[in-house]
Amino acid sequence: MAPSARLTTAQRYIANFGTLDPQTLAPLLAENYHHEFAPASLNPPGPFDKQGMLEHNARLRDIMSGFPVTAKEYVESESSNQVTVWATSQTVFRDEVKDKGVAEKEWEYQGEYVFMLWMEEGGERIERVVEFLDSKGTERLMGLMRRARGNREGQGI
Structure with missing residues (x-):
């Protein structure tokens, strides 16, 4: 049996993190798209609408060639037209x-998300995402991202 449109859309969304390509992300997002990060105690960016999410990904793409996300499990709900992904x-x-001030291995942040x-209705576009961040690791990731942005600006890239 072929996967549902809902599951296929979720898989394509998760796969997009590998490239952060706006050309493959934009068609997956509904016009009324809403994205929020949790938990709020991390003081995450957002929330984002469709354009805001595309801009957020563009900022990530400035400092990363990708942020590959690997699904550990997809849980699909037909009744709520929803997919939950543990990744x-x-x-x-x-x-x-x-820069040399951070060991190469330290630039390889690994996190866990839901x-x-x-x-x-058709399952082909996403209206809303709640992304639960890795509470323990996100502060370290934000520090690496700030450092990378500072390095980029300092080099005039």
């Missing part, structure tokens, strides 16, 4: 934004 990730920072995705 892990690893950053791929661009070489030009790294994505809750609600779909439009």
Whole structure:
């Protein structure tokens, strides 16, 4: 049996993190798209609408060639037209934004996430995402991202 449109859309959404390509992300997001990060105690960015999410990904793409997310499990709910994804990730920072003040291994942040995705009626576009961040690791990741942005700006890239 072929996977549902809902599950296929969720898989494509998760796969997009590997490239952060706006051309493959934009068609997956409904016009009324809403994305929020949790828990709020981390003071995460957002929430984002469709354009805001595309801009957020563009900022990530400035410092990373990818942020591959690997699903550990997909849980699909037909009744709520939703897919929950338990996943892990690893950053791929661009070489030009790294500096010797951080060991190469430290630039390879790995995290664990839960994505809750609600779909439009046909299951082909996502209306809402709640992304639960890795509480313990996100502060370290934010520090690496700030450092990478500072390095990028300092080099005039």
